[in-house]
Structures are given as structure tokens and as C-alpha cells.
Amino acid sequence: MAEQVTLYTNPMSRGRIVRWMLEEIGQPYKTEWLAYGPQMKSADFTAINPLGKVPAIRHGATVVTETPAILAYLADAFPQAGLAPAPADRGNYYRWLFFTSGPVESAVISQACGFTVPDDRRPMVGFVDMQRMMDIIASAITANPYVAGDAFSAADIYIASHLSFSTRVGSVGSRPVFADYIARMTDRDAFRRASAIDDEARAAQASKG
CATH class of the missing domain: 3.40.30.10 (Glutaredoxin)
Structure with missing residues (x-):
């Protein structure tokens, strides 16, 4: 185009x-x-x-x-x-791009607004507790050099930006693995x-x- x-x-x-x-x-x-x-x-x-x-x-x-x-x-x-893998290799690319925009963002906003999901309504929401959510993200960004595999992609732009803002304002806990990922992804012209x-x-x- x-x-x-x-x-x-x-x-x-x-x-x-x-x-x-x-x-x-x-x-x-x-x-x-x-x-x-x-x-x-x-x-x-x-x-x-x-x-x-x-x-x-x-x-x-x-x-x-x-x-x-x-x-x-x-x-x-x-x-x-x-900035996107080949179509046949986009599983992790789509998965983590939209996992971050959906469940993770919902969990962060709910926490920031002081919303508590009642235990009996927990199965209705699309996210888990913040600790587990951050554990999942930590595993995703350390499984490979980049979240979608061996190459930098749009998913890294989104996840690194989200983690950078969330750690800066304290909505997610500071973890060395997050700091390392953010530093590596943002060290770009x-x-x-x-x-x-x-x-x-x-x-x-x-x-x-």
C-alpha cells in the first residue's frame, strides 16, 4: 500500500x-x-x-x-x-499480543480501580490473579529471545511497552526478568x-x- x-x-x-x-x-x-x-x-x-x-x-x-x-x-x-512472523509461525505472536491486551490489561485495570472479583464470579472473568498473570508473562518472555520466537516483532513492542508502563507506575511488581526484557526490547533506534x-x-x- x-x-x-x-x-x-x-x-x-x-x-x-x-x-x-x-x-x-x-x-x-x-x-x-x-x-x-x-x-x-x-x-x-x-x-x-x-x-x-x-x-x-x-x-x-x-x-x-x-x-x-x-x-x-x-x-x-x-x-x-x-515485524510479524511468517503466517505459519504466528501462534505465539498472536497468543501473547492478545493475551496482554485482554487478560493482562483487564487484571491490571481491575487492580488499579480497586475492583475485587467475588469468588463465585471468578469463572466468569477472563483473567486470573495478578501474581499468576505476571508469572505467565515472565515465562513467555524468557522462553525464547523474543516473545514470538527468534525475531523481534510487533508483539514485543506491545508487551515491552505495557510492562514498562505498568512497572513504572507500580501496577505490577518489579521483577529482574521484566527489567531485562524491557531494556533489551527498547534498546533500539x-x-x-x-x-x-x-x-x-x-x-x-x-x-x-
Whole structure:
């Protein structure tokens, strides 16, 4: 696809994850910055994402929302970047990408909001207790050099970003295995470029009050 990607984002959002992905791809893209509040809930943007939340992307006529879906889409739209395994080897890639976005994120948010699942309702929810959830992630990121096997992929971008934020704010316990994985995954020029762009935008945003 020759069309340029447009990223709708805010420097204090999961859009940072998508920017990292776009920097890994290495193709030109456009950024549309949106402020939290009325701008993000405007008719123009809710036509793109009815929830009025970022990130979202537009690629030609295609609009994609939800961070892991965006990552998976971009990996397929720009296969030359090598950010997804071959289709026959995508078991772990899909498994851990969506395990993190589903059960892990649900557990983290529930804990952060102080929600406690009653024991008699536990079978209804799609996640287990936080300790066990983190044990599962720890096993996944140490089984191979990268979570999907022997090569860096979009799943590593998502998981490393999630772990980095969650450990920084204390929503998951600090573990050496997490620190090692985060350090290895983020020691990349694309990550540094992406972070610099969002950090600069965040500073500019703060200076405006």
C-alpha cells in the first residue's frame, strides 16, 4: 500500500506504542495531535473512533483502532519491516499480543480501580490473579529471545511497552526478568526516535499550561 499512515494520538497515551511501531517500519507518516476533552470527543474524531479515544490510524480508506489491532494491521501492511512472523509461525505472536491486551490489561485495570472479583464470579472473568498473570508473562518472555520466537516483532513492542508502563507506575511488581526484557526490547533506534517525538510534544503541551 502506497498511502501514508495518519496517526491520531496524544503524547500521554498508548499512541506512543503505535509511534514506536511506525518508527520501526521506517516509512513516512503523519501525526494528528488531539487533546483530551472536547477535541477528542468531537464529531470529526468520533467519526474515526466512536469511543473518542486514541490511538487510531487511517491508512488510505482503512481506519483501525485498538492498539494491538493497529500493530497487527501495520505489521501486515508493511511486511518489508519484518515485524510479524511468517503466517505459519504466528501462534505465539498472536497468543501473547492478545493475551496482554485482554487478560493482562483487564487484571491490571481491575487492580488499579480497586475492583475485587467475588469468588463465585471468578469463572466468569477472563483473567486470573495478578501474581499468576505476571508469572505467565515472565515465562513467555524468557522462553525464547523474543516473545514470538527468534525475531523481534510487533508483539514485543506491545508487551515491552505495557510492562514498562505498568512497572513504572507500580501496577505490577518489579521483577529482574521484566527489567531485562524491557531494556533489551527498547534498546533500539526506532524506540529512541519515537520517545523523543512524544517527549517533545508532551513538553510543549505542558508549557502551554
